[in-house]
Structures are given as C-alpha cells and as structure tokens.
Amino acid sequence: MTVPGPIFTPEVAVTVILILLVPFAVAGISLINAGLGRSRSAAHTMLASLCIFAVAAGVYLVCGFAWQGYIGAPARVIVAAGKEWNWLGRAPFFLRGMDFDGAPISLAACLQIFSVGFAALIPLGGGLERWKLSAACASTALFAGCTYPLFAHWVWGGGWLAQLGVNAGMGHGLVDAGGSGAIQAVGGLTALSIAWILGPRRGKYSLEGMPTAIPGHSAILILSGCFFTLLGWLGLNSAGAILFTGASPTRVLLISINTTLAASTALLTAVCITRFRFGRPDVSISANGWVGGLVASSASCAFVTPFEAIVIGVIAGALVTYSVEWFELHCGVDDPGGAVSVHAMGGIWGLLAVAFFAHFPAPVVNVAAGTLRPDAALDANQWLAQIVGIATLIGFVLPLTYALNLALNRFWPLRVVAEGERQGLDLYELGAGAYPEFVTHTEEFTQLR
Amino acid sequence: MRLAGSLLLLAGWAIVVAAVVLLTPANTRSVFVLAGVTVEVIGLTLLIRSNPLAGREKE
Numbered sequence: 001m002t003v004p005g006p007i008f009t010p011e012v013a014v015t016v017i018l019i020l021l022v023p024f025a026v027a028g029i030s031l032i033n034a035g036l037g038r039s040r041s042a043a044h045t046m047l048a049s050l051c052i053f054a055v056a057a058g059v060y061l062v063c064g065f066a067w068q069g070y071i072g073a074p075a076r077v078i079v080a081a082g083k084e085w086n087w088l089g090r091a092p093f094f095l096r097g098m099d100f101d102g103a104p105i106s107l108a109a110c111l112q113i114f115s116v117g118f119a120a121l122i123p124l125g126g127g128l129e130r131w132k133l134s135a136a137c138a139s140t141a142l143f144a145g146c147t148y149p150l151f152a153h154w155v156w157g158g159g160w161l162a163q164l165g166v167n168a169g170m171g172h173g174l175v176d177a178g179g180s181g182a183i184q185a186v187g188g189l190t191a192l193s194i195a196w197i198l199g200p201r202r203g204k205y206s207l208e209g210m211p212t213a214i215p216g217h218s219a220i221l222i223l224s225g226c227f228f229t230l231l232g233w234l235g236l237n238s239a240g241a242i243l244f245t246g247a248s249p250t251r252v253l254l255i256s257i258n259t260t261l262a263a264s265t266a267l268l269t270a271v272c273i274t275r276f277r278f279g280r281p282d283v284s285i286s287a288n289g290w291v292g293g294l295v296a297s298s299a300s301c302a303f304v305t306p307f308e309a310i311v312i313g314v315i316a317g318a319l320v321t322y323s324v325e326w327f328e329l330h331c332g333v334d335d336p337g338g339a340v341s342v343h344a345m346g347g348i349w350g351l352l353a354v355a356f357f358a359h360f361p362a363p364v365v366n367v368a369a370g371t372l373r374p375d376a377a378l379d380a381n382q383w384l385a386q387i388v389g390i391a392t393l394i395g396f397v398l399p400l401t402y403a404l405n406l407a408l409n410r411f412w413p414l415r416v417v418a419e420g421e422r423q424g425l426d427l428y429e430l431g432a433g434a435y436p437e438f439v440t441h442t443e444e445f446t447q448l449r
Numbered sequence: 450m451r452l453a454g455s456l457l458l459l460a461g462w463a464i465v466v467a468a469v470v471l472l473t474p475a476n477t478r479s480v481f482v483l484a485g486v487t488v489e490v491i492g493l494t495l496l497i498r499s500n501p502l503a504g505r506e507k508e
Binding site: 080081083085164168169170196331332333381384387388390391392394395396398399402403 | 455458459461462463465469470471475478479482483485486489492493497500501
C-alpha cells in the first residue's frame with residue numbers, strides 16, 4: 001500500500017488560505033444589513049442571510065458549477081461568423097468526477113461556493129424588512145442556479161466575454177479579477193429587481209412621494225461588519241486574480257494594498273461629502289462608501305498601481321454617496337442596505353476602471369481567453385471589452401433577473417403581508433425578537449394584538 | 450412602459466452582441482457597440498420612470 005504524499009504546493013496552499021477568508025465578507029455584509037435595518041427585523045435578517053447562503057451553496061452544487069464550468073472544462077459553443085463562441089458550461093452536475101486535489105478547477109469550485117453565497121446575499125440588502133424568508137430562499141435558488149452561473153461562465157469560465165480578446169481583438173477580453181461584475185454587479189442588479197418588485201417599506205414615502213428617513217438600528221453592527229468585509233475582500237480579490245486572470249501569488253501583496261487603499265479612500269470621501277453636505281459624517285453612507293470602494297477595487301486589483309487604486313476609491317466613494325440619494329429620492333427605490341448603489345453602481349464602476357487604469361504586465365492576463373496573448377499593444381481595445389461586459393449586465397442580466405423574480409412573485413408572493421411588516425419580521429416570521437430584553441415595540445404593536 | 454423598457458434593454462444588448470460577432474472593422478464595431486449601449490440607457494430610463502414613485506417629488 002502506498003501512502004499518497006503531500007500534493008499542496010506553496011502556491012496552492014496560499015490560494016486555499018485566501019479562499020477561506022472569503023466567508024468573512026459574507027459575515028460582514030450580513031452584519032451591515034442587520035445593522036441598517038430596524039431592530040424588529042434584525043434576527044430575521046441574520047437568519048435570512050444564513051438561509052440564503054445555504055440555499056445558494058446547495059443549488060450551486062447541484063447545477064450551478066456545471067453550468068459555470070471552468071477554463072478548459074467541457075462547454076457548449078456556438079459557431080458564428082467562423083468563430084467559436086463559448087456560452088454555457090457542460091460539466092457534470094453535483095461536482096461529479098472532480099478530484100479535490102488542489103487542481104485549479106477544484107480551487108475554483110471551492111471559491112465559487114462561497115462567492116455564489118456572497119452574491120446571493122446582496123439582494124437581501126434591497127429587500128430588508130419586507131422580503132419573506134421562504135420567498136428569499138426561492139429567489140436565491142433561481143439566482144444560484146441560473147443568473148449567477150450564466151454570467152460567471154461568460155466571464156470566468158472561458159465564455160464569450162472572456163473570449164473577446166481572442167475572437168474580436170478586444171484587449172484581453174473582459175477582465176474582472178475579483179468579481180466587480182460577476183459577483184457584485186450581478187447581485188446589485190438583482191437587488192434592484194427585488195426592490196422594484198417588493199416596493200418600498202410602509203411609511204418610507206409620503207403621499208407626495210417624499211422619502212422619510214428610516215435609520216438603521218445599530219451603528220456598531222454596521223461598522224464592525226465593515227472590518228469583516230475588508231478581510232473577506234482581501235481573500236476574494238487575491239484568490240480571484242490568481243484563479244481567473246492567471247496572476248502570480250506574489251501579486252497578493254499589491255492586491256492587498258490596492259484593496260485596502262480603495263476602501264479607505266472611498267470611506268474618507270463619503271465621510272467628507274456627508275460632513276460638508278449635512279454638517280456631520282453619516283455612519284450608514286460612510287459604511288456604504290467603504291464597501292463601495294471594496295467593490296470597485298475588485299476588477300482591477302491586480303493591474304493598477306496603489307495611486308490608481310486611490311483614485312478608483314475616491315470616485316467609488318463619491319459615486320455611492322450620491323447614488324444612494326439619487327435612487328431613493330429620484331427613482332423611488334427603497335433600498336435600506338444600499339445594495340443597488342454599493343454593489344451595482346460600484347461594480348460597474350469597477351469594470352470601467354479596468355479600461356481607464358489597468359496595465360497588463362504579463363503576456364497573458366485573462367487566462368479564460370485560453371490563448372497566450374503575446375502583445376501589449378492589444379491593450380488598446382480593452383475599454384471596448386469592458387463596455388461590452390457592462391452592456392451585458394444591464395441589457396441581459398437585469399431583464400433576466402427581473403423576469404425571473406417577477407414570475408416567482410406571481411406564484412410565490414415575495415412580500416410579507418402588511419400586518420407582518422407592522423409587527424416586524426422577527427415576531428411575525430420567527431416568533432421572537434432579536435433583543436427580547438429590550439422594548440422594541442410601541443403601542444402600535446400591542447394594539448394589533 | 451415597464452415592458453417597453455425591458456424590451457429596449459434586450460434590444461440594446463442584441464445590437465451589442467451582433468456588433469461584436471458580425472462586424473470586423475474596429476471603428477464600425479465600436480460605433481455599433483456604443484449605439485447598443487445608448488439604446489440600453491433609454492430602456493433603463495424607461496424602466497426607472499415606470500416606477501410609480503419615481504420623480505414624484507418634482508410635482
């Protein structure tokens with residue numbers, strides 16, 4: 001009998017450690033969402049976060065990874081204009097046949113189990129305090145089984161967006177190292193769909209359409225969640241860059257610095273803007289700015305200098321700060337967690353930032369292209385690949401996720417009934433509050449009983 | 450208006466995809482891609498404006 005020897009190379013060990021940091025981002029976003037909601041729905045938000053993560057992981061195991069696939073794995077192709085365009089993965093369901101031996105495809109599967117749970121969690125921020133637990137789980141199943149794997153295959157699985165460099169001469173194809181588009185923007189656009197379908201919380205808008213401030217219940221949860229997100233994002237950006245763009249593990253240092261700088265400057269920008277506009281810094285918008293900086297840093301984290309990461313962060317902070325207000329005031333979108341502004345707008349800006357700032361030092365950057373690109377001059381058309389990626393998010397992913405959730409809403413109403421919203425989802429759906437020793441309800445609730 | 454907005458989004462994306470797949474000259478392709486994005490922006494605007502609460506503060 002032979003005992004198998006160690007198979008982990010140092011590169012694989014580093015990648016595994018980075019992947020195992022990603023759940024911290026999930027925990028961070030959950031805490032931020034819980035803090036941004038009212039206390040009467042806090043336990044529901046945390047339980048919904050766990051349930052969404054669990055459903056997403058399960059569904060993704062069943063069929064998600066099969067359809068997402070990986071570079072070099074079996075895929076369905078369409079031949080158009082004499083070129084092969086890869087549009088869907090064709091790996092076995094249930095991860096059958098995969099050896100979990102540290103090969104890139106097994107590492108990608110592990111990373112994606114966390115990533116899909118993370119992406120599926122984002123819409124919860126847009127549906128806080130009115131999204132039924134069961135409906136959130138059903139919607140997550142559609143997300144993890146359809147929307148997410150499809151776009152992730154196109155970007156990370158060697159799909160047609162990754163092939164734009166080889167097939168159409170557009171730079172290195174769509175470059176999205178840490179998931180500004182594939183994770184954040186897809187989740188953010190789904191959050192927009194959910195917020196549209198659910199409608200605003202009761203009392204959020206006056207009869208004249210003016211929004212009312214409904215402050216979050218715990219700044220401590222929000223801000224401690226921000227620290228967790230940094231840790232998770234360091235792993236997400238680094239592991240994504242190594243597995244999906246072929247970055248060397250030595251670039252983890254640069255990626256970590258860029259990620260931290262983008263988040264920091266985005267936070268400071270949000271603090272300054274709210275300080276000058278409202279007279280004092282706003283906690284929730286500043287926290288959203290921090291996460292927005294992390295989101296925007298993802299796509300280009302391995303290919304920009306620290307100074308450029310600062311510029312990306314400053315723009316992300318300003319973008320998130322103003323778009324939160326724009327969506328609430330001018331678009332009538334009640335998004336308590338800021339998911340649309342932070343993840344959709346920040347993610348799209350992150351993809352665009354690649355076009356403006358990225359430098360590609362290696363001959364091959366987007367390994368999903370499948371072919372060595374020998375020439376740095378190809379970078380000239382990178383902007384077009386990024387624009388095509390953004391156009392796909394807005395023109396395909398948004399209608400798809402909107403239609404899926406609209407159809408679900410017809411058979412399985414997403415929104416809790418009015419009485420449940422008045423009681424708070426903790427009592428209505430779970431039967432107990434998050435803070436049983438505190439009085440969290442006024443006579444409004446006791447009169448109902 | 451909501452349906453029209455969604456259809457315009459899809460139409461814009463179809464223009465982008467057709468330009469990428471069918472057109473070879475870089476300039477022509479870029480122009481058509483940007484045209485597709487413009488159609489998407491119009492569709493997105495329609496979709497946003499179809500929300501009954503959008504823009505009511507101006508009335």
